[in-house]
Amino acid sequence: MAKLLVVDDEANIRLLYAQELSDEGYSVVTAASALEAVEKLESDSFDLAVIDIKLKNESGIELLQRIVKERHTLPVILCTAFSCYKDDFSAWLADGYVVKSSDLQELKDEISRVLAKRQKAAFT
Amino acid sequence: MKAVIMAGGFGTRMQPLTCNIPKPMVPLMNRPIMLHIVELLKKYQITDLVMLLYHQPSVIKNFFRDGADLGVRITYVTPLEDMGTAGAVKCAEKYLDERFLIISGDLLTDFNLQKVIDFHESNKALATITLTSVKDPLQFGVVITDKEKRITQFLEKPGWGEVISDTINTGIYVLEPEIFKYIPEGENFDFSQDLFPLLLKKKSALFGFPVKGYWRDIGNTDSYREAHHDILKGKVSVKVDESRREMAGADLRLGLDVKLGEGTAVEGTVVVGDNSQVKGGSQIKDSVIGRNCTIEPGVKLSRAVIWDNVYIKKGAKITDCVICNNVSVGPATTMEEGGVVADDTSIGEESYIKRDVKIWPRKVIESGSTVTGNLIWGERWKKSLFEGEMIKGLTNIELTPEFVAKLGCAYGTSLPKGSHVLVGRDATLSSRMLKRSFLGGILSAGVNVRDIKMVSLPILRYKLRTFGEVGGVHFRQSTDDPATTEIVFLDADGLDFSSSMGKNVERIFYKENFRRAHYMEPGGITELPQVMDFYREGFFRGLDQQVIRGAGAKVVIDFNHSPAGQILPQILNDLGCEVIGLNTYLDEQRGAKTLDEKPNSLQQLAKIVVTLEARAGFWLDPTAEEIVLVDETGRIYAPEELLCLMTALMLKSGARGALAVPVSAPSVIEQLAQENGSSVRRTKSMERSMIEASISPEVIMAGSMGGRFAFPKFQAAFDGMFTVAKTIELSTAVGLPLSSVLKEVPRSSFLQGKVPCVWEKKGGIMRKMSEDSLDKEASFIDGIKVSFVNDWVLVLPDQYQPVIHVVAEAKEQRRAEKLLAEYMQKVENWKKELGQ
Numbered sequence: 001m002a003k004l005l006v007v008d009d010e011a012n013i014r015l016l017y018a019q020e021l022s023d024e025g026y027s028v029v030t031a032a033s034a035l036e037a038v039e040k041l042e043s044d045s046f047d048l049a050v051i052d053i054k055l056k057n058e059s060g061i062e063l064l065q066r067i068v069k070e071r072h073t074l075p076v077i078l079c080t081a082f083s084c085y086k087d088d089f090s091a092w093l094a095d096g097y098v099v100k101s102s103d104l105q106e107l108k109d110e111i112s113r114v115l116a117k118r119q120k121a122a123f124t
Numbered sequence: 125m126k127a128v129i130m131a132g133g134f135g136t137r138m139q140p141l142t143c144n145i146p147k148p149m150v151p152l153m154n155r156p157i158m159l160h161i162v163e164l165l166k167k168y169q170i171t172d173l174v175m176l177l178y179h180q181p182s183v184i185k186n187f188f189r190d191g192a193d194l195g196v197r198i199t200y201v202t203p204l205e206d207m208g209t210a211g212a213v214k215c216a217e218k219y220l221d222e223r224f225l226i227i228s229g230d231l232l233t234d235f236n237l238q239k240v241i242d243f244h245e246s247n248k249a250l251a252t253i254t255l256t257s258v259k260d261p262l263q264f265g266v267v268i269t270d271k272e273k274r275i276t277q278f279l280e281k282p283g284w285g286e287v288i289s290d291t292i293n294t295g296i297y298v299l300e301p302e303i304f305k306y307i308p309e310g311e312n313f314d315f316s317q318d319l320f321p322l323l324l325k326k327k328s329a330l331f332g333f334p335v336k337g338y339w340r341d342i343g344n345t346d347s348y349r350e351a352h353h354d355i356l357k358g359k360v361s362v363k364v365d366e367s368r369r370e371m372a373g374a375d376l377r378l379g380l381d382v383k384l385g386e387g388t389a390v391e392g393t394v395v396v397g398d399n400s401q402v403k404g405g406s407q408i409k410d411s412v413i414g415r416n417c418t419i420e421p422g423v424k425l426s427r428a429v430i431w432d433n434v435y436i437k438k439g440a441k442i443t444d445c446v447i448c449n450n451v452s453v454g455p456a457t458t459m460e461e462g463g464v465v466a467d468d469t470s471i472g473e474e475s476y477i478k479r480d481v482k483i484w485p486r487k488v489i490e491s492g493s494t495v496t497g498n499l500i501w502g503e504r505w506k507k508s509l510f511e512g513e514m515i516k517g518l519t520n521i522e523l524t525p526e527f528v529a530k531l532g533c534a535y536g537t538s539l540p541k542g543s544h545v546l547v548g549r550d551a552t553l554s555s556r557m558l559k560r561s562f563l564g565g566i567l568s569a570g571v572n573v574r575d576i577k578m579v580s581l582p583i584l585r586y587k588l589r590t591f592g593e594v595g596g597v598h599f600r601q602s603t604d605d606p607a608t609t610e611i612v613f614l615d616a617d618g619l620d621f622s623s624s625m626g627k628n629v630e631r632i633f634y635k636e637n638f639r640r641a642h643y644m645e646p647g648g649i650t651e652l653p654q655v656m657d658f659y660r661e662g663f664f665r666g667l668d669q670q671v672i673r674g675a676g677a678k679v680v681i682d683f684n685h686s687p688a689g690q691i692l693p694q695i696l697n698d699l700g701c702e703v704i705g706l707n708t709y710l711d712e713q714r715g716a717k718t719l720d721e722k723p724n725s726l727q728q729l730a731k732i733v734v735t736l737e738a739r740a741g742f743w744l745d746p747t748a749e750e751i752v753l754v755d756e757t758g759r760i761y762a763p764e765e766l767l768c769l770m771t772a773l774m775l776k777s778g779a780r781g782a783l784a785v786p787v788s789a790p791s792v793i794e795q796l797a798q799e800n801g802s803s804v805r806r807t808k809s810m811e812r813s814m815i816e817a818s819i820s821p822e823v824i825m826a827g828s829m830g831g832r833f834a835f836p837k838f839q840a841a842f843d844g845m846f847t848v849a850k851t852i853e854l855s856t857a858v859g860l861p862l863s864s865v866l867k868e869v870p871r872s873s874f875l876q877g878k879v880p881c882v883w884e885k886k887g888g889i890m891r892k893m894s895e896d897s898l899d900k901e902a903s904f905i906d907g908i909k910v911s912f913v914n915d916w917v918l919v920l921p922d923q924y925q926p927v928i929h930v931v932a933e934a935k936e937q938r939r940a941e942k943l944l945a946e947y948m949q950k951v952e953n954w955k956k957e958l959g960q
Contacts, residue, residue, distance in 0.1 A: 069665060072837065073821045089658040092590040117617070 002047040034058040053080040131229035132178030140466035146180040148229035158229040168237040171196040211313040244298040249331040254296035264292035269332040356393040494634040513620030516610040525561035532565020534633035541570040546596040548579040551710040555599035570641030580748035582843035588618035666838025673700040675856040680741040682706040688748035730758040749842040755862035773854035775800040781824035784817035808906035873940035892954040
């Protein structure tokens with residue numbers, strides 16, 4: 001069972017993602033801020049992180065950069081209500097980019113794509 | 125009465141039929157078109173002929189000579205320059221002192237010429253134009269006459285709006301010698317454009333006489349094929365040399381010494397020229413076969429026109445096509461309607477020549493090819509487009525803008541609609557031209573393009589590793605041949621295209637099964653100006669910057685005029701290195717240096733490194749993927765030495781993990797890894813295999829046997845620019861000069877050889893090698909590698925060349941030499957055995 005870290009500052013979104021992704025068979029841990037995410041990353045190991053770009057007073061992209069620097073094998077999917085960050089090259093470090101929608105299918109597809117890619121690499 | 129046959133045309137519209145012979149000599153029912161005209165004139169007792177030649181006159185003169193064999197008298201006139209139709213006739217003025225008839229040498233007609241002459245005479249005309257009615261008068265000159273048949277108006281090649289008659293000028297005229305008064309000497313003067321309008325203006329006796337009968341201007345290859353259809357259907361009667369044979373239900377004409385095998389099915393009208401053989405079991409319908417041809421069993425010909433010395437092998441199917449002289453058609457080949465194969469061409473077995481494809485002379489179509497477009501300039505039509513991850517071909521000859529646009533469309537069709545692809549190129553103008561054409565094709569399939577313009581391949585790969593694009597394409601000049609362009613295809617992860625991806629694009633290309641976007645939904649082009657910054661940031665993150673900054677290393681880099689020269693010096697300067705850049709400027713016209721220049725460049729580089737007392741020298745290949753290293757003593761490293769050195773540097777600097785190297789790499793790598801608590805993953809020699817292995821999180825470095833390295837912490841792709849920086853970092857961390865590090869590496873003798881071997885025998889050789897290795901310790905990752913305790917030998921068939929590689933490694937030079945010689949001899953012997 002793949003273990004996911006979902007980082008979002010909105011409690012409802014965290015709840016929704018945790019439920020929907022658990023139904024998909026993932027083990028889900030949530031974090032409300034970048035700080036909390038870093039703490040959880042240090043104490044636990046994850047297969048993938050889903051990060052909202054706009055966190056309260058913090059930037060998801062900065063969190064992404066920190067993860068790439070310190071844990072470059074952990075894949076990250078950026079999840080945001082804005083598509084404009086696609087053009088920000090700091091965001092290109094992510095493995096995937098999903099524009100938030102009430103339909104979570106795109107996020108689920110992206111998670112399974114990125115995990116499959118990593119799994120393939122691990123087996124090579 | 126005399127006649128002038130106009131036989132000077134170039135026959136440009138008839139190409140490729142007229143590539144080697146002038147148009148009037150193109151065979152119609154196994155006889156030159158012009159011979160039919162001579163027969164027609166003879167029928168009306170016109171035997172004093174003037175032939176007006178211009179293009180390839182000797183071919184016509186050699187055939188007709190003085191005309192005595194045909195019962196006519198021929199005078200040849202060859203104007204020195206293009207004088208126009210009337211101007212050319214003016215050159216023959218001295219032979220035309222009586223009434224004369226003019227006719228083109230490339231017509232098929234059965235007109236009653238006597239009626240035209242009689243009309244001319246009874247009307248006391250100065251000039252009479254023979255007229256006929258056609259369904260489509262647009263491409264001819266329309267002529268209007270009054271009740272007395274006097275011409276009142278000319279209309280040259282009218283548009284449909286201007287068509288007021290379907291009566292056209294047939295190019296057959298009867299003229300009085302006085303006509304020469306109206307034709308200026310030494311000037312380009314045309315009958316229909318200049319002379320007749322002048323006569324009309326002067327109210328001379330200019331008449332038009334409409335004639336009933338068959339008339340066709342054999343102006344292009346379609347018309348040529350249709351002329352044959354008309355003859356075979358009996359619409360027009362022409363003389364056929366081959367004699368009629370009794371055969372129920374068919375009109376069969378056979379030349380001398382023709383062998384018609386039993387069981388040959390003949391339908392309609394079939395003509396077979398002298399000394400040809402049609403083997404039993406073939407089916408021939410409404411076709412003309414020339415002299416000295418062989419038609420093998422199972423061949424199906426329908427409405428085919430075959431010239432001389434043609435060999436059509438078993439099971440070929442040819443429908444409504446023209447095959448010119450000295451052509452060989454391979455077994456089970458299919459040719460669709462409208463095809464033309466010009467002289468001296470060879471078509472391999474099971475080829476498929478699509479509708480209306482024209483193949484110019486002296487071409488080779490590889491077995492199993494599907495030919496979808498006209499093959500004019502290049503020499504070969506390849507069976508498969510892809511060679512590994514790339515498509516390469518001669519710029520503007522094999523890879524033309526139209527070909528590449530189609531390729532772009534096929535590639536776009538293979539991707540999801542609305543997706544994005546990343547496209548870049550090297551500095552050459554030809555890459556830019558072809559890339560632009562390719563983009564048009566991609567957009568037409570409704571796929572978007574992110575154009576990152578001139579960029580090194582590793583940068584393109586680096587961007588592809590992130591989200592946003594489903595694939596990438598890079599255009600570059602080949603290092604082997606500056607006239608060749610290579611189009612490198614990458615998948616969504618920046619890896620080289622796999623063979624199945626290539627096959628998918630190929631299938632769409634050959635079937636022309638393109639997805640065409642709705643007019644509102646073609647793809648769009650955007651730019652990504654920040655790609656360089658993104659690469660640069662990742663580059664820094666992948667290095668121990670502190671180590672490099674502290675060293676202040678001086679290095680010399682030969683950039684080979686590649687785009688890497690625009691980015692790497694700046695990056696290294698920012699890291700505190702002093703860079704002496706050679707060949708850093710971009711030369712759009714010249715492109716990169718060729719491989720022939722490489723040894724000189726390396727010598728030069730070595731000299732500069734020593735003179736400037738630099739830490740190292742690097743030669744970067746034009747794609748910025750490969751390096752050659754020169755150490756501080758000026759020693760140029762062989763690829764296998766470089767691989768050993770880089771391995772030693774990595775491990776000495778404290779890095780631990782797995783090293784991915786090809787099967788053919790020296791076993792010293794294992795030795796080094798073992799001593800340092802690391803492991804080695806042997807991969808196939810294909811670069812994609814090495815890169816696939818390097819994606820794995822444990823792999824710290826992948827190294828090829830060609831100076832290519834990937835450091836997965838930065839990117840799992842070969843990157844020469846990063847390799848340069850990493851070498852500086854590692855050598856600084858190790859704290860030893862490069863030459864000292866190499867000295868510490870255990871040495872062995874590593875030798876490589878190759879044996880030429882045709883494709884068909886490669887499988888057999890490998891079977892023999894595997895039988896030979898049964899009682900030995902062997903590995904089969906790529907080719908067959910046999911181990912003898914500390915030594916080994918590898919026999920590996922090349923993927924793209926007709927060559928078998930033999931690689932041997934031993935502790936002692938003599939042992940390696942012996943192993944190499946022994947196995948090369950084995951391969952030679954197996955080749956002979958397989959040949960028997």
